Amino acid sequence: MVPAPVVTPQPPYGQLVPPPLPPKPAGPVGPAKVALLVPLSGPNAGLGQAILNSAQMALFETRGDQLTLILGPLLAAEVEAVKPIARAAHINVIAFSTVTGAAGGNTFLMGFLPRPEVVREVDYARERGITRFAALAPDTAYGHLMADALRDSASAAGGTIAKVAFYDPRAGDAAAAVGRLLPGSPASPGTDPAAPDQSVPSPPAAPDQSVPSPPAVPSFDALLLPEGGAQLKGIARALTAAGLDTKATRLLGSGLWDEPNLGNEPALHGGWFAASPPEARGDFEQRDRATYGREPPRLASLGYDAAALAAVLARGQGGPPFSTEAILDPNGFTGVDGLFRFTPQGLVQRGLAVLEVGPQGDIVISPAPQSFHDLGY
Numbered sequence: 001m002v003p004a005p006v007v008t009p010q011p012p013y014g015q016l017v018p019p020p021l022p023p024k025p026a027g028p029v030g031p032a033k034v035a036l037l038v039p040l041s042g043p044n045a046g047l048g049q050a051i052l053n054s055a056q057m058a059l060f061e062t063r064g065d066q067l068t069l070i071l072g073p074l075l076a077a078e079v080e081a082v083k084p085i086a087r088a089a090h091i092n093v094i095a096f097s098t099v100t101g102a103a104g105g106n107t108f109l110m111g112f113l114p115r116p117e118v119v120r121e122v123d124y125a126r127e128r129g130i131t132r133f134a135a136l137a138p139d140t141a142y143g144h145l146m147a148d149a150l151r152d153s154a155s156a157a158g159g160t161i162a163k164v165a166f167y168d169p170r171a172g173d174a175a176a177a178v179g180r181l182l183p184g185s186p187a188s189p190g191t192d193p194a195a196p197d198q199s200v201p202s203p204p205a206a207p208d209q210s211v212p213s214p215p216a217v218p219s220f221d222a223l224l225l226p227e228g229g230a231q232l233k234g235i236a237r238a239l240t241a242a243g244l245d246t247k248a249t250r251l252l253g254s255g256l257w258d259e260p261n262l263g264n265e266p267a268l269h270g271g272w273f274a275a276s277p278p279e280a281r282g283d284f285e286q287r288d289r290a291t292y293g294r295e296p297p298r299l300a301s302l303g304y305d306a307a308a309l310a311a312v313l314a315r316g317q318g319g320p321p322f323s324t325e326a327i328l329d330p331n332g333f334t335g336v337d338g339l340f341r342f343t344p345q346g347l348v349q350r351g352l353a354v355l356e357v358g359p360q361g362d363i364v365i366s367p368a369p370q371s372f373h374d375l376g377y
Contacts, residue, residue, distance in 0.1 A: 093106055136167070
């Protein structure tokens with residue numbers, strides 16, 4: 001392990017209910033170990049190293065050196081390979097995957113699950129009077145999962161689904177899908193402004209292509225865009241060019257929106273997305289930069305919270321150390337990504353905030369809950 005960094009301890013991490021965590025016992029309490037399984041070579045090596053760094057930082061800050069648990073792996077196939085080995089050794093696994101089928105038994109998933117993000121956004125949108133939803137999603141397993149989550153959550157909240165359109169993310173251009181979503185817009189099939197109308201004489205002059213498109217009148221009040229990066233910004237610009245008024249029709253995001261500089265794209269201003277409360281994570285990122293001299297990737301916080309959780313479980317509060325009983329504490333835990341707990345099915349539940357994209361950065365418009373009682377379950 002690397003030498004202990006000079007950091008400020010973060011005493012708020014731990015279980016949410018009193019009493020506070022007891023002091024670390026003086027002297028050994030028996031052999032205990034933690035295994036961290038992350039990729040340190042191949043295409044995910046950089047992310048794996050960042051998670052390792054953050055986990056080490058958490059152990060230094062929480063004084064957690066008596067641990068018996070497996071943290072990781074990152075990918076679902078790796079989790080499936082580890083599960084039977086860990087089960088035979090009676091060791092619980094806190095993995096970072098988001099593939100829910102990998103959960104269960106002795107395996108708990110700590111990754112950022114996409115479906116709850118949609119549920120949080122839809123619930124907030126319904127509170128604000130939005131009833132008609134649509135989705136423009138990549139034609140991938142993730143895109144279909146998010147579209148299904150929108151259908152389920154909108155129906156449960158008393159809303160309706162007006163339209164769902166998919167696009168090929170490899171094509172690099174979602175204009176055709178935008179046209180299917182907004183019939184009658186310049187992007188719609190058969191309405192190419194450059195194509196002559198065969199039913200009437202051609203006009204004497206070509207139309208001025210610099211004139212903005214008239215506002216499209218969609219059949220929905222909110223549009224889910226589960227995309228990120230340059231692809232997301234390009235789609236937002238295509239929607240605006242097709243005449244969609246993104247101030248009248250609310251754009252909804254996903255965890256892929258949780259990235260810096262999203263507000264650089266004016267077409268995304270006013271969009272909503274659900275994410276971990278940003279304040280505590282901002283403090284973590286500052287400490288991580290000071291310790292390791294690099295910008296931590298978004299998933300680095302998973303390593304920190306997993307290692308800090310292991311340190312809490314080691315102290316035996318809520319059940320025997322590292323036991324399933326302790327992991328399933330219904331009151332949950334708090335970390336740099338906010339409130340979380342695990343279900344008996346091995347899935348993580350998180351207290352998410354709703355943020356709005358703005359030119360000066362994202363702002364919290366609906367704070368994350370402070371306890372699971374606030375969530376009603």
